[in-house]
Amino acid sequence: MVEHVLVAPDKFKGSLTAAEVAARVSAGLGVSTVELPVADGGDGTVDAAVACGFTRVTREVTGPTGTPVTASYAFLPAAHGDAGPPAVAVVELAEASGLRRLPGGPEPLTATSRGTGELVADAVRRGARRIVLGLGGSASTDGGAGMVQALGARLLDAGGQELGAGGAALRELARIDLSGFADLSGVEFVVASDVDNPLLGPHGAAAVYGPQKGATPGDVAVLEAALGRLAAVATQTHGLVGAVEHDGVPRPMGVAGAPGAGAAGGVGFAALAFLRAEIRPGIEYLLDLLRFDEQVKGARLVVTGEGSLDGQSLRGKAPVGVAQAAAKAGVPVVAVCGRRTLTDEELRAAGIEAAYALTDIEPDPARCMAEAGPLLERLAARVAADRLS
Structure with a gap:
């Protein structure tokens, strides 16, 4: 059985829906993926x-x-x-x-x-x-x-x-x-x-x-x-x-x-x-509803994310919920985002091994918003090089 990457992001608010984020990440990874857009009960x-x-x-x-x-x-x-x-x-x-x-x-x-x-x-x-x-x-x-x-x-x-x-x-x-x-x-x-x-x-x-x-x-x-x-x-x-x-x-x-x-x-x-x-x-609850536990079986990596990884993310937002659910299955997690303010230590404590931000490759926030899709594909290619090679 070919191991896959489970792509389970929330939306990038103001730029991309969760489904669009998942599609862009999958395209950039260039490997077998299962796309599972998620949400935490709010918009999307x-x-x-x-x-x-x-x-x-x-x-x-x-x-x-x-x-x-x-x-x-x-x-x-x-x-x-x-x-x-x-x-x-x-x-x-x-x-x-x-x-x-x-x-x-x-x-x-x-x-x-x-x-x-x-x-x-x-x-x-x-x-x-x-x-x-x-x-x-x-x-x-x-x-x-x-x-x-x-x-x-x-x-x-x-x-x-x-x-x-x-x-x-x-x-x-x-x-x-x-x-x-x-x-x-x-x-x-x-x-x-x-x-x-x-x-x-x-x-x-x-x-x-x-x-x-x-x-x-x-x-x-x-x-x-x-x-x-x-x-x-x-x-x-x-x-x-x-x-x-x-x-x-x-x-x-x-x-x-x-x-x-x-x-x-x-x-x-x-x-x-x-x-x-x-x-x-x-x-x-929504991860249960979307059968996350079934989708993560056989995965070698989970990629989650949202527009801004910050202090609010630690209060029950989608990426941390995904990381906690993936941990139960023993699958490592990385995140993609528009920007991040969380430290490496905070991310690891939340179960996320690393975070990749659009601002890492494009310092202009306006361009990150306007060109989020193509930039996200480039970012996902970095994830593949670091984690899947």
């Missing part, structure tokens, strides 16, 4: 699933400002009838409700996650019995209110009127009516996210991520109060106080305090509270 998660055999399903849904957008999710039908794996859908929040879907500037107080709920509803109608929610790149801080409204929940003020879109409107929330909520019995929800922030407080959705979505300090205060109101009403009316299992340990905390509840502007909270989702580390 649907693309990675499609590259691994899922079907892309495209729908027109509500964008973050209410303007219709065309968004996709990935779908894999059930195999071998009732005895096989269930139908799986991968829904990436950024596809419908992400910052890149804003038609103009940010709308921190009124942006909605409704489009994500519309994609979930479509996947359920299609027969999905396991839905993976990739949370990242959100434009809204609405606590997932828009998502659950799209699934049939009614969020009402004291006069019984439906609330408008966005996080700020939640300050007027008095009652949540789930009488028309979608029948999700038999559907398993998994949130793929490495964010461990709670919903509220100095480390919560509004305080930490609100400014990234254009929120001023005054806006952050408004959103914090609104999310607190959502948590209070949901707790009072739907019995959401109790032990939340995290890392296998039941802990006495409300859902709002659970690690990951603050993900994607609080969509993590809605997933836990209304979808009864399980939160899993993004790259770990």
Whole structure:
């Protein structure tokens, strides 16, 4: 059996998709490769699933400002009838409700996650019995209110009127009516996210991520109060106080305090509270979904990577997740990237033997972005000379 190189990179943000990175690296290596584009639950998660055999399903849904957008999710039908794996859908929040879907500037107080709920509803109608929610790149801080409204929940003020879109409107929330909520019995929800922030407080959705979505300090205060109101009403009316299992340990905390509840502007909270989702580390779960353990068998080297190898990479990003998974199979790992700030010691501690950066062969960052594909092929040729000769 001819040993292969497993090429399992994330995207180079702003330059190449994960699939394009994998293709360029394979071309530069000049040896037998298996391409497995990966993602950690953020932008590019649907693309990675499609590259691994899922079907892309495209729908027109509500964008973050209410303007219709065309968004996709990935779908894999059930195999071998009732005895096989269930139908799986991968829904990436950024596809419908992400910052890149804003038609103009940010709308921190009124942006909605409704489009994500519309994609979930479509996947359920299609027969999905396991839905993976990739949370990242959100434009809204609405606590997932828009998502659950799209699934049939009614969020009402004291006069019984439906609330408008966005996080700020939640300050007027008095009652949540789930009488028309979608029948999700038999559907398993998994949130793929490495964010461990709670919903509220100095480390919560509004305080930490609100400014990234254009929120001023005054806006952050408004959103914090609104999310607190959502948590209070949901707790009072739907019995959401109790032990939340995290890392296998039941802990006495409300859902709002659970690690990951603050993900994607609080969509993590809605997933836990209304979808009864399980939160899993993004790259770990997606590698399982993409059958990494099967693809790495027989490999002599794994090449992973992302646009910037830096301190954030060490916090559950794709290259480190790939390196940890490859280590279990005893296969060495190197990384390619646009630039790197990690030391050799930090890389080795993360399970990466070496990193090759575009800036090693082209010092101009603008050219690295504009000519990432050809430069990446040249870089991969260096990897082959160093590691495969």
